[in-house]
Amino acid sequence: MLRDEPTLTPLAGCTDLYVALNFGTLKDTRFLDLWRLDRLRKIELRGGALSIGALATFTDLIRSTLVRKRLPMLAAAARDVGGVQIQNRGTIGGNVANASPAGDTLPVLAAADAVVVLQQAGGIRRVPFDGFYTGYRQTVRRPGELIVGIEIPPVRGRQFFRKVGTRAAQAISKIVMAGILGPATGSGRTARIALGSVAPTVVRVPRTEAALASGASIEAVQRTLMEEIAPIDDLRSTAEYRRRVAANLLARFVCGASRG
Amino acid sequence: MPSRSVGRSVVRKEGRGKVTGAARYIDDLTFPGLIHARTIRSTIPAGEIVDVAFGFDTSGFTLVDYRDIPGRNIVALIDDDQPCLAERLVRHVAEPILLLAHADREALLAADVRIRYREAVPTYDATTSPIAFKTIAIDKGRIDQGFREADVIVEGEYRTGHQEQLYIEPNGVIAVPEHGGVTVYGSMQCPYYVHRALKVLLDLPDDKVRVVQTETGGGFGGKEEYPSMIAGHAALVAIKAQRPVKLVYDRVEDMLATTKRHPAVIRHRTGVKRDGTLTAIDIDAVIDGGAYATLSAVVLSRGVIHATGPYRCDHIRIRGRATMTNTPPNGAFRGFGAPQTQFAAEVHMDRIAEALGIDPVRIREINALRPGDRTATGQRLGRDCSALAVLRETVKRTDFKRKWRAYARLKASRCLKASRYKEGGSRGIGLSLFFHGAGFTGGGEVKLASKASLALTDRGARILVASTEIGQGTRTMHAQIVADTLGVPYDCVDVNAADTGQVPDSGPTVASRTCMVVGRILQRCAEDMRERLGRLTPREYLKRHGPLVITREYERPTDMAWDDNSYRGDAYGTYGWACDVAEIEVDRETWEVKPIAFTTVHEIGKAIHPVLALGQIEGGSAQGLGYALLEEVVMRDGRMANAQLTNYIIPTTLDTPPIDVVILENPYKHGPFGAKGVGEMPIDGPAPAAINALRNAGFDLREIPATPERVMVSEKQEPRHALHA
Numbered sequence: 001m002l003r004d005e006p007t008l009t010p011l012a013g014c015t016d017l018y019v020a021l022n023f024g025t026l027k028d029t030r031f032l033d034l035w036r037l038d039r040l041r042k043i044e045l046r047g048g049a050l051s052i053g054a055l056a057t058f059t060d061l062i063r064s065t066l067v068r069k070r071l072p073m074l075a076a077a078a079r080d081v082g083g084v085q086i087q088n089r090g091t092i093g094g095n096v097a098n099a100s101p102a103g104d105t106l107p108v109l110a111a112a113d114a115v116v117v118l119q120q121a122g123g124i125r126r127v128p129f130d131g132f133y134t135g136y137r138q139t140v141r142r143p144g145e146l147i148v149g150i151e152i153p154p155v156r157g158r159q160f161f162r163k164v165g166t167r168a169a170q171a172i173s174k175i176v177m178a179g180i181l182g183p184a185t186g187s188g189r190t191a192r193i194a195l196g197s198v199a200p201t202v203v204r205v206p207r208t209e210a211a212l213a214s215g216a217s218i219e220a221v222q223r224t225l226m227e228e229i230a231p232i233d234d235l236r237s238t239a240e241y242r243r244r245v246a247a248n249l250l251a252r253f254v255c256g257a258s259r260g
Numbered sequence: 261m262p263s264r265s266v267g268r269s270v271v272r273k274e275g276r277g278k279v280t281g282a283a284r285y286i287d288d289l290t291f292p293g294l295i296h297a298r299t300i301r302s303t304i305p306a307g308e309i310v311d312v313a314f315g316f317d318t319s320g321f322t323l324v325d326y327r328d329i330p331g332r333n334i335v336a337l338i339d340d341d342q343p344c345l346a347e348r349l350v351r352h353v354a355e356p357i358l359l360l361a362h363a364d365r366e367a368l369l370a371a372d373v374r375i376r377y378r379e380a381v382p383t384y385d386a387t388t389s390p391i392a393f394k395t396i397a398i399d400k401g402r403i404d405q406g407f408r409e410a411d412v413i414v415e416g417e418y419r420t421g422h423q424e425q426l427y428i429e430p431n432g433v434i435a436v437p438e439h440g441g442v443t444v445y446g447s448m449q450c451p452y453y454v455h456r457a458l459k460v461l462l463d464l465p466d467d468k469v470r471v472v473q474t475e476t477g478g479g480f481g482g483k484e485e486y487p488s489m490i491a492g493h494a495a496l497v498a499i500k501a502q503r504p505v506k507l508v509y510d511r512v513e514d515m516l517a518t519t520k521r522h523p524a525v526i527r528h529r530t531g532v533k534r535d536g537t538l539t540a541i542d543i544d545a546v547i548d549g550g551a552y553a554t555l556s557a558v559v560l561s562r563g564v565i566h567a568t569g570p571y572r573c574d575h576i577r578i579r580g581r582a583t584m585t586n587t588p589p590n591g592a593f594r595g596f597g598a599p600q601t602q603f604a605a606e607v608h609m610d611r612i613a614e615a616l617g618i619d620p621v622r623i624r625e626i627n628a629l630r631p632g633d634r635t636a637t638g639q640r641l642g643r644d645c646s647a648l649a650v651l652r653e654t655v656k657r658t659d660f661k662r663k664w665r666a667y668a669r670l671k672a673s674r675c676l677k678a679s680r681y682k683e684g685g686s687r688g689i690g691l692s693l694f695f696h697g698a699g700f701t702g703g704g705e706v707k708l709a710s711k712a713s714l715a716l717t718d719r720g721a722r723i724l725v726a727s728t729e730i731g732q733g734t735r736t737m738h739a740q741i742v743a744d745t746l747g748v749p750y751d752c753v754d755v756n757a758a759d760t761g762q763v764p765d766s767g768p769t770v771a772s773r774t775c776m777v778v779g780r781i782l783q784r785c786a787e788d789m790r791e792r793l794g795r796l797t798p799r800e801y802l803k804r805h806g807p808l809v810i811t812r813e814y815e816r817p818t819d820m821a822w823d824d825n826s827y828r829g830d831a832y833g834t835y836g837w838a839c840d841v842a843e844i845e846v847d848r849e850t851w852e853v854k855p856i857a858f859t860t861v862h863e864i865g866k867a868i869h870p871v872l873a874l875g876q877i878e879g880g881s882a883q884g885l886g887y888a889l890l891e892e893v894v895m896r897d898g899r900m901a902n903a904q905l906t907n908y909i910i911p912t913t914l915d916t917p918p919i920d921v922v923i924l925e926n927p928y929k930h931g932p933f934g935a936k937g938v939g940e941m942p943i944d945g946p947a948p949a950a951i952n953a954l955r956n957a958g959f960d961l962r963e964i965p966a967t968p969e970r971v972m973v974s975e976k977q978e979p980r981h982a983l984h985a
């Protein structure tokens with residue numbers, strides 16, 4: 001169907017689409033319902049990687065022992081999404097495709113070096129997460145292409161996830177951070193850190209990661225992070241708040257216990 | 261003898277319908293031939309309309325502008341300054357200019373109207389605005405002398421923001437042209453306000469306008485005056501089209517266009533002796549009225565009368581001003597000015613205690629109003645003054661003093677060690693003591709001259725009042741009062757719909773007056789009916805004497821006096837008294853404030869229906885915590901920028917702590933069964949209690965909402981409070 005009519009809008013849990021529809025900002029009028037494609041709901045190990053079908057809901061992620069064991073920070077992120085109703089309907093594919101800078105699973109996938117699996121009538125291609133987003137709400141997904149799954153290579157190290165929303169539930173992130181920290185060696189430690197709601201897309205912070213790897217003091221690493229990100233003032237928060245909270249979360253992550 | 265219902269939590273009159281989904285709200289209703297209406301609103305905050313162009317084929321549409329108004333182009337209320345439809349001048353964003361109607365909703369939404377304006381320079385700062393809708397002065401004693409008696413003078417400025425009522429059901433009405441006039445059905449608090457506004461707008465006599473309240477999904481003041489506007493719009497279209505017209509707002513339009521709580525800036529200067537006795541209270545309060553007067557004058561009035569908080573002092577000077585800004589008009593909201601002014605008073609009181617080095621309980625014990633004391637307006641308080649009782653009960657129940665000292669000590673040691681990144685946040689506990697006058701302010705009840713009727717029925721009686729059920733339990737509570745007074749079972753009392761074609765004007769459902777004032781009139785009706793019945797059952801009486809309807813009017817208690825010119829006298833029949841304690845935890849990395857426990861003790865005269873009273877207190881407390889910590893209207897260029905539920909943040913249950921409610925009863929002699937008002941008071945106290953808890957945890961805030969962004973900044977602020985006299 002998508003080959004014949006590539007402009008059809010795929011719909012999964014509809015938790016983003018309905019909001020836009022109700023708001024009158026959705027121009028699309030023809031949709032393709034994916035909800036019953038159970039095949040795309042599987043969570044399994046495939047060739048060492050954790051493979052998550054695009055239609056897996058947040059509830060599926062929370063319940064999956066595989067996710068909880070291999071990628072606890074993803075389960076943590078799923079638990080912080082909306083409320084139970086949204087967790088039952090919203091899908092990981094929808095979260096990724098929707099491309100909001102505040103999407104809560106995106107920093108997890110970015111930090112974990114996930115791969116987005118795209119498929120169209122012609123075949124499958126795999127896009128690394130750091131090449132998937134091209135700008136605010138822009139992705140490399142072509143019309144007629146579906147996200148069929150996400151693949152996450154094995155992760156070694158301590159995981160961390162923290163969402164700072166506008167309230168305890170049903171909240172959009174003011175800042176959201178995920179990270180993976182390798183074991184400390186004499187000269188520092190490997191780190192992969194990603195943040196949401198501080199830029200037009202989810203971002204990794206390579207300079208901060210490098211500072212951590214070099215064994216710099218936590219204060220120096222915090223300073224690097226505060227320089228590296230360029231958040232803005234918006235309806236929900238201020239740039240200064242986002243910077244300072246990012247620095248605090250990083251310190252909590254590096255010095256304290258994990259919440260993954 | 262039937263069992264008494266007062267004091268018992270009987271089944272709500274309308275409860276079954278609401279729980280089963282049988283209740284019909286305005287958007288559930290339809291009429292044959294009904295068309296839909298839409299409001300075209302200004303997109304600029306100030307200026308003139310230059311021209312209007314229609315970018316669509318207007319055939320099939322009904323178009324209405326100010327020239328279609330048969331009567332006066334105003335929303336009749338107090339000042340009559342607000343047009344129903346703008347003519348040339350525009351004073352705020354979202355001001356209604358035109359109405360469109362069509363049978364097909366899609367066609368209606370697609371219609372494109374272009375309006376050109378000549379823009380003017382808008383005013384946004386209420387404190388410097390040159391236009392005042394109302395100023396009020398209250399003077400007691402001699403302020404200079406009060407300051408001469410002081411050892412210490414404490415000053416402070418406090419700010420509160422807008423708050424959106426956020427009833428679940430948005431504003432909506434249906435207007436039906438009939439009998440050469442119009443009937444309006446809708447979601448509202450005050451059918452007779454709408455009735456009067458329609459008569460003026462449409463130039464129709466009493467009997468050609470009928471207003472019927474439909475099941476209403478919440479109001480909180482947001483459906484006090486605004487329904488007069490939306491009803492006017494629907495009625496204009498209905499009369500022009502000669503078809504029933506539905507006008508129901510969606511959430512965005514409701515938040516953009518309708519009234520909110522007045523923001524306020526309040527300055528305190530207080531003289532106090534070293535032992536804690538207040539000698540002088542000097543207050544300057546400015547509230548932001550928005551673009552038109554609406555109810556600002558009376559909001560200001562309640563605000564300044566409550567501005568000292570429940571404290572005695574011989575020398576008081578209060579100056580209040582409600583000013584104009586180019587933002588949508590602010591209006592009634594639960595508490596009606598008192599939450600703003602008592603926020604300032606109670607945060608200031610903690611700062612006074614801090615300046616003197618005494619604890620927050622002691623300063624309040626010393627100064628709390630007692631029976632026999634006189635308020636700022638000179639009202640002598642009777643035996644039902646319970647400030648000390650609620651304070652002591654709350655303090656005891658929460659182990660306040662011990663916790664307050666422990667958290668203050670922790671704060672001090674934290675400052676020394678600056679130990680960050682440890683588990684757990686900073687804790688604090690805070691207290692607020694407050695009061696709330698029940699019924700209309702000053703001579704308001706005399707002016708209203710409310711009437712209530714009771715009709716005898718076969719099995720008991722039928723209540724006829726215009727007081728509305730908006731979720732708070734009006735019908736249930738009124739039926740309990742009538743049942744017990746008449747001596748019939750609760751189930752034998754029915755309540756008529758609030759329909760101006762059938763019920764007398766018992767006044768608006770506002771100002772915590774529906775139980776204390778209207779309930780008392782009904783009780784008098786029931787007393788008379790009881791006497792008329794003698795030994796006869798209702799059925800026997802009807803058979804022998806025919807129908808019986810008893811109507812009574814409000815009677816001012818003879819011991820009440822008020823002078824509106826000098827602002828002296830008995831501002832209210834009586835007051836409720838309450839004390840809140842909030843315990844909070846501040847996340848040290850994100851400055852998020854989590855309320856972890858909340859205790860409130862309310863003295864309300866008599867809880868006619870304990871569960872409903874509890875519901876009012878819990879709900880008001882939760883709404884007050886939202887006001888304190890989360891709810892922020894972001895205004896950009898005079899427009900609410902976050903007019904959606906995604907970004908206007910009210911507390912969910914997960915943001916609301918367990919609320920421990922204690923009800924004390926100290927009867928008011930003129931209230932039914934001793935009852936005072938309860939609806940508004942619960943929202944006066946949570947904000948200062950939460951902010952005082954933040955102070956206890958080491959954060960000096962003078963402004964709400966205390967969002968994490970503000971808490972972060974407050975940490976840096978050095979306290980500079982005491983000027984030595």
Ligand SMILES: Cc1cc2nc3c(=O)[nH]c(=O)nc-3n(C[C@H](O)[C@H](O)[C@H](O)COP(=O)(O)OP(=O)(O)OC[C@H]3O[C@@H](n4cnc5c(N)ncnc54)[C@H](O)[C@@H]3O)c2cc1C
Nearest residue numbers: 012013014015016017081082090091094095097103104147
């Ligand atoms: C009340 C509420 C609370 C929310 N809270 C959060 C929150 O806390 N955190 C958060 O991150 N999000 C939140 N959201 C947003 C939303 O729930 C998530 O983004 C969710 O993951 C979207 O998934 P969906 O399946 O519902 O997507 P849909 O709405 O069905 O689709 C979203 C977009 O993705 C496209 N799409 C969906 N699936 C595919 C696919 N397989 N291939 C290609 N394109 C696809 C659609 O065309 C559409 O453009 C909330 C939404 C609501 C209504």
